[in-house]
Amino acid sequence: MSVPRTPSGDRLGRLLNLVPYLLARPGILISEAATDLGVTGKQLREDLELLWVCGLPGYGPGDLIDMAIDGDHVTISHDAGMDKPLRLNPDEALALIVALRMLAETPGIGTRDAIERALAKIENAAGELAGTPVAVRLPANQKRLTAVRTAVESGHALQLTYYTPSRDESTDRVVDPMRMLMVGGFNYLEAWCRRAEATRLFRIDRIDAFTELDEPSAPPAAAVPHDMSTGVFRPGPELPLVTLRVGRGGRWITEYYPVEQVVRDGAEWQVTMRVTDLGWAQRFLAGQGRDVTVVGPPELLERIRAQAVAALDQYASPAAG
Incomplete structure (x- = not known):
């Protein structure tokens, strides 16, 4: 008798609980x-x-799960940190529900079916918590995507108010649209930016407002489309170079972000990577905790130190009133 194969999500859940089960x-x-x-x-x-x-x-050998199988018996000899069954506390479950609802409402996401299946499972496991009155709706994104696509097809220039998270600021600019594209599950407008005098990519969900102008879109001859074969971020020598020392809990950075060099030195790794600007690096690294230590550049060290001192001063000062 053949046994039907279980979905990969079911198998993942079983694997996460299998190690602590066998350890006991x-x-x-x-x-x-x-x-x-x-x-x-x-x-x-x-x-x-x-x-x-x-x-x-x-x-490496010290990082992988290890076990001994003696005939029909099995014993886990190294658990790689997976020594407890997967359990979500109420805050973690609610955070996952909100994040998945937001993803489900975001236009252009190609894995909507998988998101909805995962959301249904978590809501079912969360029980009454899933009924918490938290509504996530992003209707403007779909309208904005449709309107921007219409403007590109009609050949008109656009005036944008665009949010740049790396600098935590919004700017106004006039652009000459060139094309729409999707990279990594996000929709982008590629256009000639008259303010920067260069071709730029604008993520649709970061366009705070826009106006379709009467004038035609007229990208100059210098407006060359980006090569998107390696993704949106293309680190180059003109960008700041950051050096970190990461512990076991921070090694995920080397897999999630493009890095230039990784030197493995025992339990800690030294990582060098390019960043869009030091403001983004400051906000990102300040929240990483003890698993990540900033080695350089000195300007970034000073920024994070000043931020930490300012935060400590807030704790030292009694609240007014």
Whole structure:
């Protein structure tokens, strides 16, 4: 009799709980564990084979999950930190629900079905918490996407109010639209920016306001489309270079962001990476905690130090009234 394959999301949940389950039952029979987990012995052995090559970023011998299989018995010998069953507290569950609802309302997301399935599972597990009156609606995004696309097709210039998160500021500019494109699940307007006198990418959900002008879009000959084969961010030598020392809990940075060099030195790694500007780096690194230490440049160190001192001063000063 063939056994239907379970969805990858179900398998992920089973894998996350499998390690702490086996840790509490060293030497358990694989058949007994399979019965407890509601899978066949063959499925459980496949799960164990997958776990064997899973672990923390770095994936060296000391980072991977390790186990001993003696005939029909299995024992976890190294858990790679996965020693507790996955449990969400109310705040974490609500944060996930809000984030997934926001993603589901964002136009241009290509994985909407997967998002809605994940949201349904979390809401079902959250019980009454899922009924918390938190509504997420982003109707302006869809209208803005349609309107910008219409302007591009009609060949008109646009006046934008655009938010730049790396500098935490909004600016007004007139642009000559060139094309619409989607990269990494986000919609972008590529246009000639008259203010910067260069081709720029504007993420649609960061356009705070816009006006379609009567004048035609007229990109100059210098308006060359970007090569998007490597993504939106293209680090170059003109951008600031930041050096960090990251512990085990901060190694995810090397996988999520483009880095120029990683030097593995025991438990800590030294990482160098380009950033759009030091203001973004300050806000990003100030929230990373003890797993990330900033080595340079000195200007960034001073910015973070001044921010920390200002925060401590707020705690030292009694609240007025």
